[in-house]
Amino acid sequence: ENIFDRSRMAPKTPIKNEPVDLSKQKGCTPERNPITPVKLVDRPQPDPWTPTANLKMLVSAASPDMRDREKKKELFRPIENSEQSDTPDSLQYDMVDDSTVDEFEKQRPSRKQKSLGLLCQKFLARYPSYPLSTEKTTISLDEVASILGVERRRIYDIVNVLESLHLVSRVAKNQYCWHGRHNLSQTLKTLQEAGELQYGELMTFFQHKEQDLEYKLGERKKESIPDSQDRPLLDFSEPDCTSASANSRKDKSLRIMSQKFVMLFLVSKTKIVTLDIAAKILIEETQDTVDHSKFKTKVRRLYDIANVLTSLGLIKKVHVTEERGRKPAFKWIGPVEFPGKTDEPRGHSPTSDPLPGPQRGVCAPHQICAAGKQRFTRHASFNGAQPSEGTRRKVSSEPNSPRQERQDEYCSKMINLAAVCRQKIEEDTRWVARNPSITSPLSLLPVPGDSDFCVNPLPQAVFPVVQADVPSLSLPNGISSQALHPSTPAASKTENGKPTLLPNQPFLCFPSSSLFMLCGGLQENNLRETLPTTGDMGNRRAEAQAAVPPAACQKRSSRKCASPSAPVDDEEPAAKKQTMEQSDVPLSLVVPKKLFESPKAESGPGSGCTSAEHLEAFHLHLASPAAPEAADKESTKPLDSQEQEKQSQNKDPDEPSLGKEHISKENANQPFLPQYLYVQPTAGLSSFNFLFSANQAPGAISLAASQLPSLSVPCVVVPSAALASFPLVCSPTITSPLSPVPDGSFSTAASMNFSMSGLASTTPVFIGSTAVVTPKVSPVPSVDPQQPAHPALHLSPVLARSCGAVKLDSPVCMGHPVTLLKLQQPSSTPLTPKSIRPARHEAFFKTPGSLGDPVAWKKNEGNQTRNASSVQRRLEISSTSPD
DNA sequence: CGATCCCGCCACATT
DNA sequence: AATGTGGCGGGATCG
Numbered sequence: 015e016n017i018f019d020r021s022r023m024a025p026k027t028p029i030k031n032e033p034v035d036l037s038k039q040k041g042c043t044p045e046r047n048p049i050t051p052v053k054l055v056d057r058p059q060p061d062p063w064t065p066t067a068n069l070k071m072l073v074s075a076a077s078p079d080m081r082d083r084e085k086k087k088e089l090f091r092p093i094e095n096s097e098q099s100d101t102p103d104s105l106q107y108d109m110v111d112d113s114t115v116d117e118f119e120k121q122r123p124s125r126k127q128k129s130l131g132l133l134c135q136k137f138l139a140r141y142p143s144y145p146l147s148t149e150k151t152t153i154s155l156d157e158v159a160s161i162l163g164v165e166r167r168r169i170y171d172i173v174n175v176l177e178s179l180h181l182v183s184r185v186a187k188n189q190y191c192w193h194g195r196h197n198l199s200q201t202l203k204t205l206q207e208a209g210e211l212q213y214g215e216l217m218t219f220f221q222h223k224e225q226d227l228e229y230k231l232g233e234r235k236k237e238s239i240p241d242s243q244d245r246p247l248l249d250f251s252e253p254d255c256t257s258a259s260a261n262s263r264k265d266k267s268l269r270i271m272s273q274k275f276v277m278l279f280l281v282s283k284t285k286i287v288t289l290d291i292a293a294k295i296l297i298e299e300t301q302d303t304v305d306h307s308k309f310k311t312k313v314r315r316l317y318d319i320a321n322v323l324t325s326l327g328l329i330k331k332v333h334v335t336e337e338r339g340r341k342p343a344f345k346w347i348g349p350v351e352f353p354g355k356t357d358e359p360r361g362h363s364p365t366s367d368p369l370p371g372p373q374r375g376v377c378a379p380h381q382i383c384a385a386g387k388q389r390f391t392r393h394a395s396f397n398g399a400q401p402s403e404g405t406r407r408k409v410s411s412e413p414n415s416p417r418q419e420r421q422d423e424y425c426s427k428m429i430n431l432a433a434v435c436r437q438k439i440e441e442d443t444r445w446v447a448r449n450p451s452i453t454s455p456l457s458l459l460p461v462p463g464d465s466d467f468c469v470n471p472l473p474q475a476v477f478p479v480v481q482a483d484v485p486s487l488s489l490p491n492g493i494s495s496q497a498l499h500p501s502t503p504a505a506s507k508t509e510n511g512k513p514t515l516l517p518n519q520p521f522l523c524f525p526s527s528s529l530f531m532l533c534g535g536l537q538e539n540n541l542r543e544t545l546p547t548t549g550d551m552g553n554r555r556a557e558a559q560a561a562v563p564p565a566a567c568q569k570r571s572s573r574k575c576a577s578p579s580a581p582v583d584d585e586e587p588a589a590k591k592q593t594m595e596q597s598d599v600p601l602s603l604v605v606p607k608k609l610f611e612s613p614k615a616e617s618g619p620g621s622g623c624t625s626a627e628h629l630e631a632f633h634l635h636l637a638s639p640a641a642p643e644a645a646d647k648e649s650t651k652p653l654d655s656q657e658q659e660k661q662s663q664n665k666d667p668d669e670p671s672l673g674k675e676h677i678s679k680e681n682a683n684q685p686f687l688p689q690y691l692y693v694q695p696t697a698g699l700s701s702f703n704f705l706f707s708a709n710q711a712p713g714a715i716s717l718a719a720s721q722l723p724s725l726s727v728p729c730v731v732v733p734s735a736a737l738a739s740f741p742l743v744c745s746p747t748i749t750s751p752l753s754p755v756p757d758g759s760f761s762t763a764a765s766m767n768f769s770m771s772g773l774a775s776t777t778p779v780f781i782g783s784t785a786v787v788t789p790k791v792s793p794v795p796s797v798d799p800q801q802p803a804h805p806a807l808h809l810s811p812v813l814a815r816s817c818g819a820v821k822l823d824s825p826v827c828m829g830h831p832v833t834l835l836k837l838q839q840p841s842s843t844p845l846t847p848k849s850i851r852p853a854r855h856e857a858f859f860k861t862p863g864s865l866g867d868p869v870a871w872k873k874n875e876g877n878q879t880r881n882a883s884s885v886q887r888r889l890e891i892s893s894t895s896p897d
Numbered sequence: 898c899g900a901t902c903c904c905g906c907c908a909c910a911t912t
Numbered sequence: 913a914a915t916g917t918g919g920c921g922g923g924a925t926c927g
Contacts, residue, residue, distance in 0.1 A: 125925050128903065155916090167905070170918060187912075187916065268918075289900095311920060317902055342900070 128164075130318055134172045134325035136162050141192045151192035152185060171268065175322040178272035202280060203352030209277025271312075272319045279329065279346035288334050288343040292316055320344050 126132065137158065145151055155173070159166040173190055176182045180201045185191045278287045278295060293312040323329045328348035333340045 314902065
């Protein structure tokens with residue numbers, strides 16, 4: 015037998031493949047020669063020489079029988095040709111059998127033969143699916159690697175995925191313990207539960223989106239959410255525990271990605287997950303920016319994971335045909351129902367707990383727990399890399415970070431979803447755009463990162479014009495430019511309905527408006543802060559959030575509350591119209607009406623601004639981890655009329671536990687609009703332009719919003735989604751500052767979401783504090799036409815009023831230099847320079863004259879006292895710490 | 898030409 | 913410092 019292998023192998027790939035075969039050979043060679051005849055017989059059976067035969071060979075090799083032999087022989091390893099005698103023989107055989115031609119084939123190992131999937135099969139073949147409990151099988155990476163004839167690196171790829179499903183666990187350096195599939199169902203169940211919490215809404219959203227969209231979404235969310243809320247929380251909490259340990263560091267991707275990937279399947283109704291969607295959803299970080307590369311990398315990893323999962327028989331490759339064509343996807347073919355209880359079993363079963371309770375000492379040693387000291391992180395992160403955040407509700411340990419993380423994750427997810435939605439929209443738009451007559455919706459454009467592929471084409475055409483105008487925008491990187499361009503064109507178009515309107519700027523510009531308020535769904539943010547008190551709440555929140563705006567998309571109705579100069583007005587209408595029109599479709603799909611409505615009702619006061627369309631907008635959960643809390647709070651306030659009073663006045667932070675719950679619910683129902691504040695230099699702030707993403711500093715934002723009105727500064731409210739979509743945000747002002755920023759998010763300008771999220775997740779990004787300010791454009795700051803600013807429900811009525819006058823459809827503010835401030839996350843707070851903040855805040859807030867804001871202010875203060883972090887965040891908003 | 902994904906450099910972690 | 917891990921993405925191969 016060995017000989018066969020050898021012969022095949024040798025010829026094929028002298029390179030590396032041999033090792034395995036060779037190893038056998040070595041040991042056997044001498045012996046084998048005699049045996050040869052026998053082997054000959056065998057050979058024929060396997061289909062000896064054809065290329066496929068090779069594969070078969072490999073597989074067979076992997077088979078149990080082979081394993082044994084191999085095990086014995088393993089030591090030999092792959093020394094090729096070690097014995098010439100053998101080689102010659104083998105060669106001879108080969109020659110004889112196949113003739114030289116065959117040799118070639120054989121030689122060329124063909125990539126498939128080396129595929130990870132095949133390797134994984136071989137790997138799995140070595141171990142029983144359901145090993146006796148008594149026997150513990152330990153796996154030596156080195157040994158396996160040599161046996162299988164691959165570098166260790168590859169084994170890691172396999173083991174990491176297997177570990178994510180608890181089929182194996184790491185025991186020690188270079189040592190893994192084989193658990194088999196005994197606990198697989200439990201693990202899957204756990205993942206499913208966790209997945210519903212994390213992705214349920216999203217998936218639902220997606221699926222529906224494509225189909226029914228709105229309607230279903232609404233229902234779905236409702237249904238799923240409620241259920242999930244209670245339990246999931248628990249699950250999450252568990253993860254947290256793990257996470258805590260996991261936090262340690264890198265546990266990164268593969269393991270987590272694998273789990274998340276599986277979760278997507280388990281949560282998906284269709285059990286089919288598209289590669290690109292999975293990649294987007296899994297890009298936790300949000301980045302966007304140029305993410306094209308990031309996306310590609312993510313996809314590569316998914317292939318790695320998919321190969322292993324395929325080998326496990328859990329998924330299979332399929333193709334999904336969509337409008338644009340066929341997309342690679344995978345279908346879950348594993349178990350769907352998990353009768354067993356995760357909870358109970360977990361304790362016993364070592365492997366079972368994907369989300370091992372923090373303390374489950376119970377876990378079998380070999381399992382995660384066993385790993386214990388070694389690598390908690392890995393195990394811990396059942397949920398995800400960041401699971402830590404979730405640290406159980408009750409577990410206070412590291413409350414902040416964990417929460418944040420969670421939120422971040424959540425946010426990122428949302429963002430991703432939003433991005434995905436946008437892409438679709440973009441796609442739709444694109445073709446529309448193709449027709450010159452038709453203007454593409456601004457929102458769509460950008461997402462360079464997301465769309466990767468699609469977007470590019472359009473932008474160029476448009477760009478030329480825009481760019482010239484935009485000139486100043488130096489988006490940090492090509493990214494910005496790219497992203498912007500596409501968007502800009504669209505924006506310009508949208509605004510005017512015709513590009514011409516804003517020849518210079520792609521985006522709507524507000525003439526001299528000093529401030530723009532962009533409101534997006536901030537929900538998540540708020541939650542977080544409050545969360546600290548209750549982990550549960552956090553979970554719920556997360557759920558709620560997730561449910562809410564799976565994909566934040568653009569919000570059409572952007573409200574401008576600004577004093578925007580006349581130009582604005584002109585533009586606005588057109589922009590609005592277009593945006594509305596264009597955006598509408600996509601938006602409508604995504605957004606559940608409920609969300610919007612409720613907020614409105616509450617916000618009702620917000621007069622014009624609030625009134626309209628904001629509803630439609632998706633709520634991006636961009637909020638950075640820190641932000642989320644704040645946002646939530648804010649959102650809640652606006653959202654819940656009931657609690658609003660308390661919250662609004664007191665601010666959520668103060669009442670985390672209770673408020674949180676409410677909030678979470680509220681949020682779920684009411685998407686927060688990410689809010690962005692854009693302050694023009696004129697505003698009196700010394701040439702500062704601020705763009706605040708709601709996500710980032712929800713609290714701050716909220717405040718700002720409320721305050722703004724008081725300020726009487728013209729504000730533009732842009733739906734978060736819109737913003738996200740717009741590269742504009744990065745607008746010139748931003749760009750400069752951004753450029754420095756490492757975060758890809760910015761670069762991603764194309765997809766605002768990402769950028770936003772990225773910012774949020776990371777430390778607050780401060781984009782050109784002073785921002786360009788002098789924007790030539792200043793006269794006409796552009797705003798994305800499309801997005802209608804969400805009426806910021808949050809905004810005080812006054813604001814609304816003030817703003818009401820101005821609606822910015824376009825979220826993007828190209829013209830002005832704007833500084834973006836990223837709200838730091840609570841944890842991240844350190845980043846922001848506090849010193850600065852105060853002043854700025856004061857400026858912002860002070861200016862305003864008034865309004866009920868005072869309450870908010872107070873709240874803020876209170877928050878500050880409570881949580882420095884929260885406070886900071888808020889402060890940050892105003893001042894943000896530059897990074 | 899896009900979809901896959903092997904391969905192995907290299908950074909970071911652990912010993 | 914050596915060795916273990918594993919992120920990452922260039923670029924080759926497949927379809």
